[in-house]
Amino acid sequence: MRWHSSSSPEGRTGLGVLQGGSHARAVFPSRGHRVRRERRRERAVNPPGLAGAHYPVAVVGGGQAGLSMSYHLRERGIDHVVLEAGRVGREWRERRWDTFCLVTPNWQCKLPGYPYQGTDPDGFMVRDEIVRYLEDYVAFFRPPLVEGVTVTGLRRSGGVFDLTTTAGAFTADQVVVATGPYHAPSVPRMAERLPSDVEQVHSSRYRNPDQLPDGGVLVIGTGQSGCQIAEDLHLAGRQVHLAVGGAPRVARFYRGKDCVAWLDEMGHYAKTIDAFDDADGVRMRVNHYVTGRDGGRDIDLRAFARDGMRLYGRLTGVDGAALEFADDLKLNLDRADAVAEGIKDAIDAHIAAQRIDAPAEARYVPVWEPSEQPRSLDLRAAGVTSVVWATGFARDHRWIELPAFDGRGYPMHWRGATSIPGLYFLGLPWQYSWGSGRFEAVGRDAGFLAGHIEASLRLADVCGTLTGAPSELASALPLG
Numbered sequence: 001m002r003w004h005s006s007s008s009p010e011g012r013t014g015l016g017v018l019q020g021g022s023h024a025r026a027v028f029p030s031r032g033h034r035v036r037r038e039r040r041r042e043r044a045v046n047p048p049g050l051a052g053a054h055y056p057v058a059v060v061g062g063g064q065a066g067l068s069m070s071y072h073l074r075e076r077g078i079d080h081v082v083l084e085a086g087r088v089g090r091e092w093r094e095r096r097w098d099t100f101c102l103v104t105p106n107w108q109c110k111l112p113g114y115p116y117q118g119t120d121p122d123g124f125m126v127r128d129e130i131v132r133y134l135e136d137y138v139a140f141f142r143p144p145l146v147e148g149v150t151v152t153g154l155r156r157s158g159g160v161f162d163l164t165t166t167a168g169a170f171t172a173d174q175v176v177v178a179t180g181p182y183h184a185p186s187v188p189r190m191a192e193r194l195p196s197d198v199e200q201v202h203s204s205r206y207r208n209p210d211q212l213p214d215g216g217v218l219v220i221g222t223g224q225s226g227c228q229i230a231e232d233l234h235l236a237g238r239q240v241h242l243a244v245g246g247a248p249r250v251a252r253f254y255r256g257k258d259c260v261a262w263l264d265e266m267g268h269y270a271k272t273i274d275a276f277d278d279a280d281g282v283r284m285r286v287n288h289y290v291t292g293r294d295g296g297r298d299i300d301l302r303a304f305a306r307d308g309m310r311l312y313g314r315l316t317g318v319d320g321a322a323l324e325f326a327d328d329l330k331l332n333l334d335r336a337d338a339v340a341e342g343i344k345d346a347i348d349a350h351i352a353a354q355r356i357d358a359p360a361e362a363r364y365v366p367v368w369e370p371s372e373q374p375r376s377l378d379l380r381a382a383g384v385t386s387v388v389w390a391t392g393f394a395r396d397h398r399w400i401e402l403p404a405f406d407g408r409g410y411p412m413h414w415r416g417a418t419s420i421p422g423l424y425f426l427g428l429p430w431q432y433s434w435g436s437g438r439f440e441a442v443g444r445d446a447g448f449l450a451g452h453i454e455a456s457l458r459l460a461d462v463c464g465t466l467t468g469a470p471s472e473l474a475s476a477l478p479l480g
């Protein structure tokens with residue numbers, strides 16, 4: 001367990017005001033609040049560790065979401081603790097490949113109070129730069145962060161949340177779950193039917209081509225990870241076989257600008273989930289594939305095929321070394337291109353409507369067409385010795401023993417606030433907008449929740465009869 005200075009029990013004033021950060025300031029000057037703070041302080045007699053402590057707010061997860069939350073709580077003078085199972089930046093540090101870089105341009109990295117300040121706003125940070133960005137953020141505002149502590153259980157009793165952790169149990173009035181959207185690697189069970197001598201790795205464990213045995217590699221899935229890993233292997237000269245799924249694609253640049261910049265200008269990223277009839281569907285959408293590698297470029301699977309990569313449709317069956325695929329390769333390629341061209345149509349319309357002086361650009365012409373739909377692959381005959389499963393992640397919130405989820409295990413929430421008073425989620429894809437699960441807008445969502453939390457605490461102070469827990473009424477406050 002590693003306490004950052006301002007988060008150690010000794011570093012806390014116990015008066016709801018955190019020391020050490022330039023943003024520390026007191027709020028809630030009312031007598032009622034002072035009394036409540038004193039009560040909290042009594043309960044927060046916690047040295048030498050976390051065990052037995054009480055916090056007004058506990059933030060679980062020290063990624064970009066948890067840190068953004070902490071920044072906004074700090075800004076409001078709300079005493080809290082951030083618990084991180086590993087080290088800050090763990091997700092980027094431990095679950096990305098060596099050549100990984102952002103797909104979104106650096107200028108979209110808008111951590112609250114600390115937007116990207118480097119010299120390449122239109123570029124794409126590589127893995128280690130992203131980790132440094134997060135570490136620098138910690139150094140910048142010194143959140144009350146405890147690293148190396150996993151929260152293993154969350155319950156609610158007597159108006160407070162009980163958190164069990166690898167460093168002991170403690171309580172909190174309110175809890176923000178910022179544990180990221182991608183928990184357990186998701187691999188279909190047909191993987192168990194592959195021959196035992198075929199090396200299998202999930203995309204989160206893939207690092208570089210040298211990690212895999214000599215021979216061909218089958219990559220399953222064409223979301224962002226699958227496409228980029230297939231490219232990584234392809235550029236390294238490996239014979240790649242790629243099972244192409246239904247993910248859409250987007251061009252990197254069009255008519256003189258990054259498509260992300262156009263979409264931003266067109267208000268796409270300001271659109272909120274409330275604007276969609278099918279919020280559930282939007283939240284489950286697969287990301288468009290494109291890359292930021294080498295300054296950014298398209299990912300064109302047809303060009304890969306032209307240059308020797310073998311493409312297949314969706315993987316449908318495994319019987320030892322004999323694999324079967326759906327006959328949807330052409331469909332999937334055509335659909336991905338149609339989405340990319342549709343985005344260009346929208347950009348053209350925007351340019352015309354706004355009378356923007358942008359250079360003309362010829363449209364994409366497919367550089368390769370499948371002459372047949374390969375339905376099978378014999379791994380032995382093709383010399384394939386390894387398989388990379390780029391098949392995404394499953395959520396794992398089983399440690400939260402509260403009725404906050406729907407039938408799929410997805411948290412039921414509005415803008416991160418749940419029907420359980422004082423329980424919030426942050427960092428979910430499309431929690432409120434496209435950027436919610438990304439660097440682009442997680443800070444805005446954190447600011448919203450901090451306002452909600454502050455209002456709950458104020459209301460609890462005014463009501464005076466509450467013993468630390470926000471009231472049902474406070475949790476239902478229509479903020480924002």
Ligand SMILES: Cc1cc2nc3c(=O)[nH]c(=O)nc-3n(C[C@H](O)[C@H](O)[C@H](O)COP(=O)(O)OP(=O)(O)OC[C@H]3O[C@@H](n4cnc5c(N)ncnc54)[C@H](O)[C@@H]3O)c2cc1C
Nearest residue numbers: 061063064065085091102103104150151179180427438439
């Ligand atoms: C392959 C890939 C590429 C991406 N590319 C981009 C991109 O280009 N641009 C972009 O903006 N976004 C991108 N994202 C999306 C998003 O930015 C990342 O997923 C990011 O890591 C999410 O940040 P987070 O803080 O919400 O969650 P995480 O980074 O996952 O952080 C959650 C933290 O919580 C900790 N934790 C989990 N459970 C517990 C527990 N029980 N107790 C204590 N701690 C716990 C974890 O250790 C982790 O550090 C990408 C995602 C993936 C998977």
